[in-house]
Amino acid sequence: MPELARPRIVGFLCDFAVDASALTAPDGTMRDAPNVTLIKVPCSGFVRPAWLEFALRNGAQGAFVCGCPLGDCFNRLGNNLIGDRVTQLRRRFERQKIHPDRIAAIYFGLHDQEGFVGAVKAFSEHVAQLPGPVVPAPRAPGGGPARPAARPAGEAGAQPSAPEQPAPPADTQEGS
Amino acid sequence: MNDREARYSAGIMILALVSLAAVVAIAWGEVAGQRLVGGAAVGVILLSYSFILLFLRKGGFTGV
């Protein structure tokens, strides 16, 4: 069931990729797709994958990075690197039960406004019909991996008089 | 997209036949002592291969 007809999308756009100055309103949203906000960065390789996840965990339904055409990164390697990182992040998302299609890396050159707008709209429509919450609900506190049972009495070195305390799952209490 | 695939497959077939003809030309060039013909034929083969690779990508058979 589609969550929103107009999902909130955050896009990182590098300084040397498609020239979006004519496509963007002063507040950073795209004129053709007001649900998409563009953030300019010096190079697509500057984007930390953690920021894409941060966007998804702070209210966005989708996040993408747009760099120069593959092979023509102004800084030589940036678009290839962000492409690899996004691929890795998508695999990590699968393990975390976040839908990998919520993030994407796209590549458009200076004059390819049409292609860029088309790709962003397609991404937005695709994200709109992805099921479920963006990120899975956090587990209840203490509800981490199965707590180890009380230590068996016959364990070497166990003192029968030691208080039976389940090992506190301290690590799972930390933030995601 | 099947039409696109069909067109590029046809192109690849033609180029493969051209390469085959060029191989024959190399052999003939050696036998007849016209090594320049053989050299040009090597060029034809390499050019055909470069276009076969391009067609494979454009036809969607290989690629990213």
Added chain:
Amino acid sequence: MYSRALARLLDWTLRLDVAINRVYPEDFNPLYYTGGLANLFLTVLVLSGIFLFLYYIPSFNDAYISVQFITNTVPYGQIIRGIHRYAADGFMIAVLLHFFRNWFTDRFRFSRDEPWISGMMLLLFAGFLGVTGYVLVWDQRSQAIVAMTGHALGAVPWVGPWLETQWQGSAGISNLLLPRMLYLHVGPAVVLYILLWWHYVRIRHPKVWPPAVWTLFSLGLIFLLTGLVPAVSQPAARPETVPTTLAVDWLFLLPYVGLKVLSPLVLIALAVVITVYGLYIPYQLPETPAALGIRDSGIAQVIDANCTGCELCYFDCPYNAIVMTASPHPGVTKAAQARKLFAVVLESRCVECGICIGACPFEALELPRLLERDVQEKVVQACRS
């Protein structure tokens, strides 16, 4: 005016890309691999050159005959000779495309000036190699080239006669000429590789080979041309007469065409001016990014407390601007306390692209004027609207 012209050239260059990308998939666009194409042709030149070197005799009487021997008698000699000649043209074309593309797309600014300077040196040496290569054949074209060059060099004030002697090996044309020419051909070829080392020093993963499609295409074109238009010598040189016509290879012998209309001194002055201007290109416009309207984020800074010495930034920096040193002291975070290595940013090489920030999993790098928290703020704002 210059910056507007440059902006327009950038525009046209990238529009050309749009046209090319309609035919070729993006990662096959040859203009993205001009350096690799040049290297491909250079490799072909060196390999074919070694072959030719095996048979060439640098002496007045035997040079022309040895070249004819290679062409007519040695098995495949004519093909190898043709490949050498057409790869030289291909090399020059690729180098010029590389030069113009990197110029028009601003890829020489600030810390990227060293590949540009070494590239200019490479261009000059490559041109010189082509000229001495044409002389080695010792046909009438070679004679004309030697005479015109010697005459032009001799016209330089003060050092003219000395330059002429260096060029010819002796005061007049003697038997020392061709060994000198061979030296001036093979020596610069070796220097090319030294210059290439310098050219790559500030570049990580230089793209030294083009994609397979273009490797095959270039090699195929060379072989095809060799077969269709074989490389042949002009009539043999005759020292008693000075030839008046010159069969021109426009890529290498353009200055000699210039000598027909310009006086030698003017031509040399023009060459010097063009060369100096070329070396000046990276420094021509005002140095500050602000003046150019480019973002100025500041040199990447390593956050000592967080760096774990994982080397990810080192491997990803496109300009080899990060080096790993032995950690001078442990960091603050748990992961950083155990580090053996520590990342250091070389300010002279950093172009402020921020790729290292994207690579670092430990938040141990920041661009001073585009902090991570600024980006996160923007994301939060974007999510709220």
